[in-house]
Amino acid sequence: MYRIGELAQRYEIKTDTLRYYEKHGLLAPSGRSDSGYRLYDEADEVKLRFILRAKGVGFTLAQIQELLMIDASRASWACQDVKAIVENKVVELERKMAELKQFRDSLQQLADACCGGPESAEHCSILDALEVRS
Amino acid sequence: MYRIGELAQRYEIKTDTLRYYEKHGLLAPSGRSDSGYRLYDEADEVKLRFILRAKGVGFTLAQIQELLMIDASRASWACQDVKAIVENKVVELERKMAELKQFRDSLQQLADACCGGPESAEHCSILDALEVRS
DNA sequence: TTTGACCTTTGACCAAACTCCAAGGTTTAT
DNA sequence: ATAAACCTTGGAGTTTGGTCAAAGGTCAAA
Numbered sequence A, B: 001m002y003r004i005g006e007l008a009q010r011y012e013i014k015t016d017t018l019r020y021y022e023k024h025g026l027l028a029p030s031g032r033s034d035s036g037y038r039l040y041d042e043a044d045e046v047k048l049r050f051i052l053r054a055k056g057v058g059f060t061l062a063q064i065q066e067l068l069m070i071d072a073s074r075a076s077w078a079c080q081d082v083k084a085i086v087e088n089k090v091v092e093l094e095r096k097m098a099e100l101k102q103f104r105d106s107l108q109q110l111a112d113a114c115c116g117g118p119e120s121a122e123h124c125s126i127l128d129a130l131e132v133r134s
Numbered sequence C: 001t002t003t004g005a006c007c008t009t010t011g012a013c014c015a016a017a018c019t020c021c022a023a024g025g026t027t028t029a030t
Numbered sequence D: 001a002t003a004a005a006c007c008t009t010g011g012a013g014t015t016t017g018g019t020c021a022a023a024g025g026t027c028a029a030a
Helices: A004-010 A015-023 A042-056 A061-072 A079-113 A126-131 B004-010 B015-023 B042-056 B061-072 B079-113 B126-131
Strands: A038-040
Touching (some): B004 B015
């Protein structure tokens, strides 16, 4: 069982952030010490990792909370419902990936076309690079 | 030349958002009518599309402003500098894409493994799905 | 010429996701 | 036994990115 400071330090977040997650129903410590200190266990840590990864790929805390609640109560859901929700998220992620890929390809083409020398970048327009390709 | 309402409507944003972008140095209309109405031209629209696309792939307005300023003053930059900046952005985008891909693959595997039937989803854990694969 | 749909500005307000502060209790090392 | 480094709560403040409202000016159609 870890105290809040240890968990925060290991994931490079503030203790305040963990308290914020608790307050907003995302991650409650599984216990408290006699003196009232929050105590987190391995399962809490798994949940935290999930939260941080999901946040990293652009989900809002509200969306993450939804996923966590589905997961926590999955015994009372039907497989087909969970599958549908997960497949929706997959579609959402793929849309995001496609957007990112287009953006990257455009910038990559600009970088490739740019001589990279010491002369003026007059013709290296970032706006133009992102304009043409749909 | 379009007025603020027309441009806003075409990009499904609020007129207030365009005024906000102007106030924060992202997009100023290229002119004003006699009566003081903002007038946007084709180049402003290109810039707006850039802003919306960049925002769509997760850049903050501050980062977008930076790119716009580099673009606007590129005549006074060296090719190598612009190329370096653009290549940095490409790396950033690729990191994001890799994260997204991992997340999607994990969820996809859960969806694939899930029977999708009417029985309890006890064994379809979203947290578990995202846990193992690094 | 007046009604309705536009536009202007200033300034307040909002939600999300933290982040900090104050006042105090706990633990641990010396 | 006392200082340093933790922890508690409650509440206030911050940043980002808008969004709304008030009070008024403009313009086109009937």
